[in-house]
Amino acid sequence: MIGFFQGMWLIVALDLKQRVRGVAWYVLLGVFVLLVTIVTVLVVIATNAWDSGGGAVFSTVVFFVLLLGTLVSPALSGNAINGEREAGTLATTQVTLVTTAQLVVGKWLAAWITALAFLVASVPFLVFGVVLGEVSASTIAVSLVVLAVEVGVIAAIGVGLSGVIARPLFSVVVTYLVVAALSIGTLIAFALGGAAMQSTVHSTYISVDYEALDDSGQIPDGDEVPCLAPVVSEYPTPRWDYVWGFLAANPYVVVADASPGTFDEHGSPRDLFGWIAVGVRQAQHAPDLETTYDECADWRKYGAYGYGGPGEGETPKEVYERSVPSWFVGLSIHVLLGAGALAWAWRRTEVPVKRLAPGSRIA
Amino acid sequence: MAGITVTGVARSFGEVHAVRDASFEVAPGSVAGLIGPNGAGKTTLLLMLATLLAPDAGTIRIAGYDPVTEPHQVRRRMGWMPDVLGSWPTLSVRAALTTSARMYGMGADEASARAQQLVELVDLVPLAEQATRVLSRGQKQRLSLARALVHDPEVLLLDEPASGLDPAARAELRELVRRLAGEGKTILVSSHVLAELEEMADSAVYLAAGATAAPEEVARAGRSARHWRIRSLDAERLVSALGDAGFGEVAVVDRFGAVVPLTSEPDAAQLLAHLIGSGVPVSSFAPAVGDLEHVFHDLNRAGDDA
Numbered sequence: 001m002i003g004f005f006q007g008m009w010l011i012v013a014l015d016l017k018q019r020v021r022g023v024a025w026y027v028l029l030g031v032f033v034l035l036v037t038i039v040t041v042l043v044v045i046a047t048n049a050w051d052s053g054g055g056a057v058f059s060t061v062v063f064f065v066l067l068l069g070t071l072v073s074p075a076l077s078g079n080a081i082n083g084e085r086e087a088g089t090l091a092t093t094q095v096t097l098v099t100t101a102q103l104v105v106g107k108w109l110a111a112w113i114t115a116l117a118f119l120v121a122s123v124p125f126l127v128f129g130v131v132l133g134e135v136s137a138s139t140i141a142v143s144l145v146v147l148a149v150e151v152g153v154i155a156a157i158g159v160g161l162s163g164v165i166a167r168p169l170f171s172v173v174v175t176y177l178v179v180a181a182l183s184i185g186t187l188i189a190f191a192l193g194g195a196a197m198q199s200t201v202h203s204t205y206i207s208v209d210y211e212a213l214d215d216s217g218q219i220p221d222g223d224e225v226p227c228l229a230p231v232v233s234e235y236p237t238p239r240w241d242y243v244w245g246f247l248a249a250n251p252y253v254v255v256a257d258a259s260p261g262t263f264d265e266h267g268s269p270r271d272l273f274g275w276i277a278v279g280v281r282q283a284q285h286a287p288d289l290e291t292t293y294d295e296c297a298d299w300r301k302y303g304a305y306g307y308g309g310p311g312e313g314e315t316p317k318e319v320y321e322r323s324v325p326s327w328f329v330g331l332s333i334h335v336l337l338g339a340g341a342l343a344w345a346w347r348r349t350e351v352p353v354k355r356l357a358p359g360s361r362i363a
Numbered sequence: 364m365a366g367i368t369v370t371g372v373a374r375s376f377g378e379v380h381a382v383r384d385a386s387f388e389v390a391p392g393s394v395a396g397l398i399g400p401n402g403a404g405k406t407t408l409l410l411m412l413a414t415l416l417a418p419d420a421g422t423i424r425i426a427g428y429d430p431v432t433e434p435h436q437v438r439r440r441m442g443w444m445p446d447v448l449g450s451w452p453t454l455s456v457r458a459a460l461t462t463s464a465r466m467y468g469m470g471a472d473e474a475s476a477r478a479q480q481l482v483e484l485v486d487l488v489p490l491a492e493q494a495t496r497v498l499s500r501g502q503k504q505r506l507s508l509a510r511a512l513v514h515d516p517e518v519l520l521l522d523e524p525a526s527g528l529d530p531a532a533r534a535e536l537r538e539l540v541r542r543l544a545g546e547g548k549t550i551l552v553s554s555h556v557l558a559e560l561e562e563m564a565d566s567a568v569y570l571a572a573g574a575t576a577a578p579e580e581v582a583r584a585g586r587s588a589r590h591w592r593i594r595s596l597d598a599e600r601l602v603s604a605l606g607d608a609g610f611g612e613v614a615v616v617d618r619f620g621a622v623v624p625l626t627s628e629p630d631a632a633q634l635l636a637h638l639i640g641s642g643v644p645v646s647s648f649a650p651a652v653g654d655l656e657h658v659f660h661d662l663n664r665a666g667d668d669a
Contacts, residue, residue: 002468021453088449096466352417
């Protein structure tokens with residue numbers, strides 16, 4: 001018997017050995033570093049980062065790395081298993097003592113490690129963002145970890161699909177479609193879903209009777225505040241709280257929401273990630289369907305032209321803190337997707353084959 | 364019996380019945396040829412023996428183990444050389460063999476020692492450090508054979524091992540196969556080159572349209588009339604002597620001599636004695652095709668007639 005990790009590591013080592021001997025991979029890495037450099041320089045100039053701190057640089061670089069990572073990862077992983085089958089090397093591995101589980105997990109780890117190289121190449125740029133200041137160590141650590149996990153999920157989906165779909169080109173394309181569905185499709189589903197499921201808000205407005213005021217706009221002495229009858233108006237409002245799960249499944253949202261929120265003294269987020277997190281968490285809450293604006297009551301409380309003042313509405317920080325951390329939901333969805341894809345590939349690649357899909361082959 | 368035992372095996376792919384009914388045995392220490400026309404199901408049968416494909420019906424035992432329920436035990440003891448030439452393109456020959464050895468659970472040192480032995484065995488020493496993608500078809504074939512041997516298996520399944528090999532490499536393959544059988548290994552070789560199998564196989568499994576021929580069928584086919592090629596230094600005397608013996612009608616005469624259908628070996632002996640007795644200078648007197656080929660054609664004809 002060959003130990004699980006020993007056999008799996010053989011596959012990882014074999015896969016990596018073959019990748020690093022190809023030129024394509026180095027070219028890709030070079031292009032990646034070049035693009036990140038350009039983006040970093042442009043963001044530094046655009047946000048005047050030398051003066052205002054590196055928060056914007058950092059979050060932009062993280063998002064850009066995620067973008068490129070999700071674009072590169074399907075190409076690195078989407079033909080892992082069916083590519084070997086086409087090359088005739090899959091069956092020769094399967095007749096050895098290496099099990100199918102070791103093969104699938106090994107292929108996934110190799111694809112993940114390759115994609116992580118891109119993350120490692122981007123670390124200097126992230127450090128640059130940190131050096132400019134105003135980024136907390138925890139934000140950096142969490143962003144990197146979540147970024148690594150997200151890239152791993154894409155790699156798992158790619159390897160999984162390569163075990164399920166017979167033709168390499170097709171499985172790479174489907175992996176790209178999954179990435180697109182997660183990155184853009186979730187936004188579309190969120191927007192359309194929220195807009196389609198609307199509720200009606202009943203808004204009651206109790207106005208002061210301005211006609212009854214004296215010439216200087218004050219209440220005549222000794223009188224009560226003159227009020228008009230309540231006016232109820234109705235208007236539709238989108239129900240984001242029904243569809244916020246879609247938004248949570250967006251990898252960019254996961255990365256943004258996972259980084260610990262930092263807020264200023266007014267309870268407003270300090271960086272781009274914070275604003276996204278607050279927006280996503282705000283969407284979890286059902287809108288108030290019975291709103292009342294009682295001008296009269298305000299008048300009584302605060303005097304003429306008074307208003308609710310600070311403390312009435314929630315600050316972004318308060319919204320953030322009373323909501324479910326959506327990154328946890330999103331990341332769980334992703335990890336389940338990735339694990340499911342790998343499990344499916346394992347089942348479909350297991351030998352001896354009992355049921356063979358039409359058009360597929362063994363060796 | 365260890366070795367290979369196949370009983371009533373069938374496998375279909377949707378509507379296509381690749382293997383309908385295959386039964387045969389190969390004893391340890393012997394070489395069996397797997398013979399059949401293209402599309403007869405040879406590769407499908409070998410995939411089932413190699414633990415890659417599960418049969419729909421029937422049982423298989425490789426070295427005493429069932430490839431479906433105990434694939435791990437089978438893989439330990441079975442070496443498979445596929446008909447498709449697959450090799451990790453960027454790895455060197457030596458690295459490919461070392462990796463294969465490690466996949467069978469050998470330690471790093473043991474694996475590289477084994478790789479060195481195999482590189483020598485299949486004559487790839489000058490190419491050992493070359494990437495496998497630069498190998499020619501025949502060299503890849505030898506690498507593939509080496510990989511099948513990497514864990515010193517007791518059962519060997521070779522799918523078209525000789526294709527792409529030059530005559531010298533074919534002779535070496537033949538010697539190697541005989542030597543391995545001599546060491547007590549069970550070997551099943553599929554090939555189209557029947558003359559070649561003739562020289563290395565102890566027995567033959569005939570597969571036609573997914574079914575193995577029954578032993579009695581094979582025996583009958585072996586007894587049926589076959590062609591003998593006769594060469595003589597004096598063609599005219601040969602033709603007249605054949606006419607005297609009553610073969611004037613059926614003998615086909617060409618510039619190499621004559622081809623005569625004969626039912627049995629005693630008939631052949633009798634005709635030869637007659638020719639010599641008539642003073643024909645016979646330089647060669649032999650079956651026009653080998654035993655395997657003769658049976659192969661005969662069974663195929665029978666299959667077509669049916």
